[in-house]
Amino acid sequence: MSEILDAIIIGSGPAGYTAAIYLGRAGFNPTIIAGALTPGGQLVNTSEVENFPGFPDGILGPDLMDAMQRQAERFGATIIWDDVVSVDLQGPVKTVVCDQGQRLQARTVILATGSQVRKLGVPGEQEYSGRGVSYCATCDGFFFRGKPIVVIGGGDSAFEEALFLTRFGSSVTLIHRRSEFRASAIMVERAKANSAISFVLDAEVERINGSANSGAESVTVRHKDSGELTEVPANGVFVAIGHSPATAFLNHAVDMDGDGYILVDGASTRTSVPGVFAAGDAVDRVYRQAISAAGMGCRAALDAQAYLNDNQ
Numbered sequence: 001m002s003e004i005l006d007a008i009i010i011g012s013g014p015a016g017y018t019a020a021i022y023l024g025r026a027g028f029n030p031t032i033i034a035g036a037l038t039p040g041g042q043l044v045n046t047s048e049v050e051n052f053p054g055f056p057d058g059i060l061g062p063d064l065m066d067a068m069q070r071q072a073e074r075f076g077a078t079i080i081w082d083d084v085v086s087v088d089l090q091g092p093v094k095t096v097v098c099d100q101g102q103r104l105q106a107r108t109v110i111l112a113t114g115s116q117v118r119k120l121g122v123p124g125e126q127e128y129s130g131r132g133v134s135y136c137a138t139c140d141g142f143f144f145r146g147k148p149i150v151v152i153g154g155g156d157s158a159f160e161e162a163l164f165l166t167r168f169g170s171s172v173t174l175i176h177r178r179s180e181f182r183a184s185a186i187m188v189e190r191a192k193a194n195s196a197i198s199f200v201l202d203a204e205v206e207r208i209n210g211s212a213n214s215g216a217e218s219v220t221v222r223h224k225d226s227g228e229l230t231e232v233p234a235n236g237v238f239v240a241i242g243h244s245p246a247t248a249f250l251n252h253a254v255d256m257d258g259d260g261y262i263l264v265d266g267a268s269t270r271t272s273v274p275g276v277f278a279a280g281d282a283v284d285r286v287y288r289q290a291i292s293a294a295g296m297g298c299r300a301a302l303d304a305q306a307y308l309n310d311n312q
Contacts, residue, residue: 004105005030011033015114015281015300018295019279023305024077027076028305031077049139051139082102111278113247114281116244118243137238141165145169150234150236152237153241177204208237243281261283277300277304
């Protein structure tokens with residue numbers, strides 16, 4: 001720990017890489033702790049990305065993240081392929097401990113660890129991920145134009161996705177394991193008033209069915225009251241049962257809300273600890289898009305740069 005770095009960025013999604021690009025161009029040579037098993041964030045598990053500006057023909061998620069990584073490295077970023085297990089963020093010099101035992105110190109830390117979608121854990125989910133199974137209607141709804149779609153969940157996000165997907169699918173079926181919804185009353189009313197949406201309640205998805213050639217084709221549902229199994233056609237299966245911010249390793253070193261999302265000061269990226277900034281899906285529970293995460297990564301870098309300049 002002889003060297004005290006200017007900036008450590010924890011996380012390697014759009015927010016982390018964008019922050020690294022900006023800090024690198026400003027001459028601060030950031031170090032990115034990218035993760036050991038899943039560097040690149042959720043986009044590495046996404047096939048076609050058509051809504052990121054600058055790619056009129058779309059780009060594969062892994063290719064986009066690889067380009068961001070190379071751009072960050074071009075401007076002097078160092079990348080460590082490891083996970084952070086603990087932090088000490090108090091004081092002018094912060095300490096970050098990696099899983100393989102490496103201890104790093106820096107004047108600023110940017111938290112860009114993202115969030116993880118909650119998965120069903122049923123047969124076929126992993127097999128057809130990216131081939132019919134999706135966790136983002138905004139990202140993938142377009143690919144299912146004119147095809148039957150299923151949305152799984154009962155909260156506001158599930159209803160938002162179902163309503164959004166009606167502009168693409170030939171039908172949208174919302175499946176929920178209870179008879180009552182967690183979603184707000186107004187969202188439920190809007191969905192019930194939309195003739196394109198039907199409901200399967202008190203039912204749980206047992207498995208996702210499909211084929212090697214065409215991907216997902218249907219879901220098998222068990223009705224809780226009777227135990228009966230039925231099959232619902234679905235070329236698009238959208239799982240909307242929530243997200244979990246990847247912040248447990250922080251052990252509340254910065255202020256968070258009750259769900260573990262990092263709290264920041266207004267429109268800035270400043271956390272409750274001076275010199276510590278946060279960006280991307282670890283902060284944002286609403287938009288959760290690559291472009292909004294990248295924009296927040298830019299703001300985190302500029303906030304960190306201003307802090308470094310003021311505390312030389």
